[in-house]
Amino acid sequence: MSGFVFNEKPLRIERGEGPYLYDDGGREFLDFGASYAVTPVGHCHPRVVEAAQDQLEDLLYVQASYPVDARDDLYDRLAALAPGDVGNVWLCNSGTEANEAALKFARSATGRSKVVATTRGFHGRTMGALAATWKDKYREPFEPLAGGFEFVDYGDPEAIREAVDGDTAAVLLEPMQGEGGINPAPEGYLEAVREACDGHGAAMIVDEIQTGVGRTGDLWAVEGHGVTPDVLTTAKGIASGLPMGATLCRDWIAEDAGPHGSTFSGGPVVCAAATATLEVLVEEDLPARAAEVGDYLRTELAAAVGGDVREIRGRGLMVGIEVKRGANRLLPTLAMEHGVLALPAGRSVLRLLPPLIVEREHCDAVVEALAEVIS
Ligand SMILES: *Cc1c(COP(=O)(O)O)cnc(C)c1O
Numbered sequence: 001m002s003g004f005v006f007n008e009k010p011l012r013i014e015r016g017e018g019p020y021l022y023d024d025g026g027r028e029f030l031d032f033g034a035s036y037a038v039t040p041v042g043h044c045h046p047r048v049v050e051a052a053q054d055q056l057e058d059l060l061y062v063q064a065s066y067p068v069d070a071r072d073d074l075y076d077r078l079a080a081l082a083p084g085d086v087g088n089v090w091l092c093n094s095g096t097e098a099n100e101a102a103l104k105f106a107r108s109a110t111g112r113s114k115v116v117a118t119t120r121g122f123h124g125r126t127m128g129a130l131a132a133t134w135k136d137k138y139r140e141p142f143e144p145l146a147g148g149f150e151f152v153d154y155g156d157p158e159a160i161r162e163a164v165d166g167d168t169a170a171v172l173l174e175p176m177q178g179e180g181g182i183n184p185a186p187e188g189y190l191e192a193v194r195e196a197c198d199g200h201g202a203a204m205i206v207d208e209i210q211t212g213v214g215r216t217g218d219l220w221a222v223e224g225h226g227v228t229p230d231v232l233t234t235a236k237g238i239a240s241g242l243p244m245g246a247t248l249c250r251d252w253i254a255e256d257a258g259p260h261g262s263t264f265s266g267g268p269v270v271c272a273a274a275t276a277t278l279e280v281l282v283e284e285d286l287p288a289r290a291a292e293v294g295d296y297l298r299t300e301l302a303a304a305v306g307g308d309v310r311e312i313r314g315r316g317l318m319v320g321i322e323v324k325r326g327a328n329r330l331l332p333t334l335a336m337e338h339g340v341l342a343l344p345a346g347r348s349v350l351r352l353l354p355p356l357i358v359e360r361e362h363c364d365a366v367v368e369a370l371a372e373v374i375s
Contacts, residue, residue, distance in 0.1 A: 011335065016043025019355050019362055021341065029335065032366050033343040037178075037318075037353040040213050040237040041280045048240045051276035055269045062268065064091075064261075070268035074275045078246060081278065083220050084228035088254035090247040091266035095209035095235035096124025098245030099172070101260055102231045103128050105249060106170035106203035108258030113147075116163045116171045116202075118154035120180030123172060123207055132172050134180065154183060157192030168202040170231075175221035178210035181349045182313045182320025190225040203230040203253060209245070210318070213237050214281050214356050217291030217316030224315070239274040286356040290316040297352070297363040304371040310348075319352040320345055323374060327351075330373050338369035 011029070015022040019042055021029045031043070041048065055070055062068060071091070079087035090101050107113055117123070117132035124130065130138060131145035139145060148169075152159035154177060164171060171193055177183040190206075197204040204227075211221035212234035218224045220232065230253055235245035249257065281287070294316040301312050301321065310322040323330065327350040334340045345351040350370075354362070 010332075018042040019358050027339065029339050029341050030362060030365060031341045032352045032354040032358075032362075033341045034237070034353050034355050035241070036343065037210050037215060037236045038241050040215065040286065040356045041240060041277055041284075042355040042357045045240060045277070045280060047280050048273050048276045051272040052242065052269050055272035059268050061264075063263070064265040068268050068271075070271040070275070071266040074266070074271040074278075077275050077278050078248060081219060081282070082248050083223050083232065084250075086229060086232050086248045086250050088249045088251065090249070090257075090260070091271070092245040092247070092262050093243045093264050093270075094124070094245045095207075095233065096126045096129040096245075097262070098209065098233035098235050098247045099123045099129040099132070099205075099207060100126055101247040102205045102207075102233050102249075103132070103170065103172070104260055105247065105253050105257040106205060106231060109253045109256040110169040110201065110203060112167055112169040112202075114165075114167045115149050115169055116160070117149055117151055118173045118177075119151055120154055120177055120183065121151075121173060121207075122177070122179035123174075124209075154180070155186045155189055157189055160189075160193050160196045164196040164200050164202055166200055168197075168200055170203040170205050171197055172205040172207060174207045174211065175225065176211050176216060176315060176318060178318070178351070178353075179345055181322070181346045182318060182351055184313060184315055185225065190222065190227040194227045194229075197230070205229060205231040205233065207233050209233055209235045210353070213278070214287035214290050215316055215318050215353065216314075217287055217294060219281070219287050221315070238277060239270050240277045242270045242273045244270045244274055281356070284357070287316070290356045293317060293356075293358060293360060293363060294319065296360055297367070300363060300367045301370065304367050305374045308374050314352075317352070317354055317356055317358070321350040321352075321370070321374075322348055323350055324348075334369055334373050338373065340366050340369045342366075 012024040123132045206229040232248040343351040
C-alpha cells in the first residue's frame with residue numbers, strides 16, 4: 001500500500017536545476033508545472049540551498065517559543081513585503097494548514113462562525129479547508145465536514161453583497177482561482193468583497209497559496225487589484241519546496257486570534273530557505289519578470305493555438321489554456337515526446353505555472369510543443 005494515495009507518473013526524477021528537471025536516464029524536462037507553483041526561483045537555487053545547508057548545520061530545529069534569528073528574519077521580511085498592514089505572521093507547514101489557521105483566527109476575532117466561500121474554489125484538504133473547497137469529488141467521501149460554510153458564485157459581486165451579513169466571520173477566496181480552472185477575479189470583484197466585509201465587520205481572507213510570491217506579476221495578486229485583505233495565506237513556493245505555509249493578518253485579527261499552535265511552526269531550516277527565496281525574488285525583480293514573460297507567453301500562445309482552443313486565460317506566469325477536449329490526455333505526449341511538463345486544472349484546462357526565472361526562449365519551446373500537441 002505504500003504511496004497508495006498518489007497516481008504515480010512514469011518518470012523517475014533525479015535532479016533539478018533552474019527551470020529543468022532530469023530523470024534517471026539523464027533526460028531533460030522543461031518544468032512548466034513547477035510541481036504546482038512550488039519553485040518560483042527555479043529548482044535548487046544556489047542561494048536557497050546554501051541558506052538551508054548553513055542553517056541545518058547550526059540548528060536544525062527548536063520549538064517556536066524560543067526566538068531564533070532565522071525565524072525572526074523571516075517574520076521581518078514577510079511583514080515588510082506584506083500588502084498594507086497585513087504584517088502579523090503565523091507560520092505552519094502547508095497551504096491547507098495556513099487556511100485552517102485563517103479560518104480559526106477569523107472566527108475567534110469576530111466571535112462569529114459563518115464563512116462565505118466560492119464556487120470552483122480550492123483551499124486544501126483538511127476538514128476545515130475542505131469545507132471551503134467546492135468540488136464534490138474532494139468533499140463527498142469525507143462528509144460531514146466543518147459546518148457554517150456557504151458558497152456563492154465566484155466573480156459575482158451581487159452574490160457576495162447578499163451573502164455577507166452580521167453573522168459572517170469571513171469570506172475566503174482566491175484572487176485568481178487555480179485548481180478551479182485559472183479563473184481571474186473580474187474587474188471590481190475583490191473591491192466588492194472588501195466593501196461587503198467592511199460593511200459587516202467580517203474578515204476578508206485571500207488565499208494566495210498559488211497566486212502569491214510573484215506568480216501573477218505582483219508579489220501578491222491582491223496588489224494588482226488595489227485591495228488589502230484582513231488575512232492572506234500563502235504556501236507552495238514560499239520556501240522553494242521545503243514545507244511552509246504562512247497566515248498573514250492585520251492587527252485586529254492577530255490581537256484576538258485564539259489559541260493555536262503547531263510543533264513545527266517556523267522551523268529554522270525552512271525559515272532560512274524562505275528568506276533566501278524571498279530575497280532572490282525581490283533582488284531579481286521576479287514579479288515584474290513574471291508579468292513581462294507571462295504577457296509574452298500568452299501572446300505567443302494565442303498566435304500559435306488561439307484558433308484551436310476555447311480560451312487562454314491568466315495573469316503573469318499563471319496561465320490556463322481551455323482546450324476543446326480533455327486536458328489530461330495531452331500531458332503524457334507533451335512530457336514524453338516534447339520534454340515539457342505541465343499540469344491540468346480540472347478536466348478541460350491545461351495549466352502552466354513555470355518558475356518565474358523562465359526566459360522567452362523557454363516559452364518559445366513550450367509554445368511550439370503545445371502547438372503540435374493541441375492541433
Ligand atoms: C495548493 C493549494 C492549497 C493547498 O495547499 P497544500 O499545501 O497542498 O495543503 C490551498 N489553496 C490553494 C489556492 C492552492 O493552490
